[in-house]
Amino acid sequence: xxxxxxxxxxxVTGASGGIGRASAVALGAAGATVVVxxxxxxxxxxxxxxxxxxxxxxxxWFEPLDVTDEAAxxxxxxDVVARAGRLDLAHNNAGVGHAAHLVxxxxxxxxxxxxxxxxGVFLGLKRQIPAMLAGGGGSIVNTASLAGLKGLERGSAxxxxxxxxxxxxxxxxxxxxxxxxxxxxxxxxxxxxxxxxELPADLRAAIVAPQAMKRFAAPREIGAVVAWLLSDEASFLxxxxxxxxxxxxxx
Numbered sequence: 501x502x503x504x505x506x507x508x509x510x511x512v513t514g515a516s517g518g519i520g521r522a523s524a525v526a527l528g529a530a531g532a533t534v535v536v537x538x539x540x541x542x543x544x545x546x547x548x549x550x551x552x553x554x555x556x557x558x559x560x561w562f563e564p565l566d567v568t569d570e571a572a573x574x575x576x577x578x579d580v581v582a583r584a585g586r587l588d589l590a591h592n593n594a595g596v597g598h599a600a601h602l603v604x605x606x607x608x609x610x611x612x613x614x615x616x617x618x619x620g621v622f623l624g625l626k627r628q629i630p631a632m633l634a635g636g637g638g639s640i641v642n643t644a645s646l647a648g649l650k651g652l653e654r655g656s657a658x659x660x661x662x663x664x665x666x667x668x669x670x671x672x673x674x675x676x677x678x679x680x681x682x683x684x685x686x687x688x689x690x691x692x693x694x695x696x697x698e699l700p701a702d703l704r705a706a707i708v709a710p711q712a713m714k715r716f717a718a719p720r721e722i723g724a725v726v727a728w729l730l731s732d733e734a735s736f737l738x739x740x741x742x743x744x745x746x747x748x749x750x751x
Contacts, residue, residue: 501660505530505589505653505730506531506532507531508527508532508533509533509535509569509580509586509588509589510527510533510534510535510579510582511534511589512540512629513538513567513591513593514519514618514643515537515595516542516543516545516548518687518692518693519593519722519726521719523723524552524553524591524594525552525558525708527553528553528557528558528729529556531557532589533559533584534559536549536553536560536561537576537594538562538594539555539556539564539567543564544637545649546564557618560707567592567624568616568620568623569623570627570641573608577628581630586635587628587635587729588637590638590641591639591643593726594620595616595620596613596616597655597658597698597699597732598655598656598658598730599654599658599699600696605656605657607728614661617687617748618661618746621668622668625642625672625683627725632681633679633681637678637679637680637681638682639683639729640672640681640730641729641730642665644685644686645659645688646707646710646748646749647663648662648665648741650748652707653717655665656705663689666685666741670739670742673738677739684729684734686729687741687742687745688722689708689713689717689748690704690707691721691722692716692719698703705715711745711748712746712750722744
């Protein structure tokens with residue numbers, strides 16, 4: 501399927517590393533022009549992602565973006581359309597984690613997790629949809645999690661945010677089904693990212709335990725699924741919370 505996204509313009513949030521970087525590279529390898537976004541403090545790592553996309557054969561540039569800032573979203577999407585002429589694909593991936601028992605989770609931490617993981621997706625959809633409608637349609641994938649399908653011990657804030665992303669995805673998919681825009685969510689299980697690298701060893705073991713395949717995924721394994729969901733190869737899928745979970749939901 502090399503080149504099957506040629507001519508498409510894709511925006512990826514949280515793309516300075518992990519799953520976001522992997523999906524940006526997969527999209528670039530498939531021929532898309534990729535707008536790599538992340539907070540300004542991660543610009544150097546974002547530029548590394550740009551270089552990797554270019555090495556894979558795609559065009560790319562970096563845009564600083566705080567996904568919790570609606571004005572920043574408006575500016576970023578406007579700039580993308582002005583520079584590339586259109587927006588066809590989006591991967592709303594930016595997220596933060598928080599590992600603590602519910603009673604030990606501060607309201608500030610709870611609000612922070614929801615602001616990035618949920619409000620950031622909502623604001624992305626709000627700005628991406630009009631741009632895609634103006635171009636005749638598109639495809640969006642939101643990063644949820646296995647923790648958006650199941651509870652997660654010591655992850656109440658994170659799991660709540662990811663369950664909400666699944667609900668937001670399904671609602672948006674229903675609203676947009678007749679407009680030529682598909683909206684899906686990817687729900688990864690344990691994946692080697694900077695976020696999971698910071699988890700305590702016992703919690704890392706606990707998140708692998710439900711999986712039939714007892715290992716962490718490489719980010720590229722998730723990125724490949726994102727690129728497929730965004731492509732016309734998945735043209736009959738919308739509103740799906742797609743588990744990429746090593747068999748965790750199978751039994």
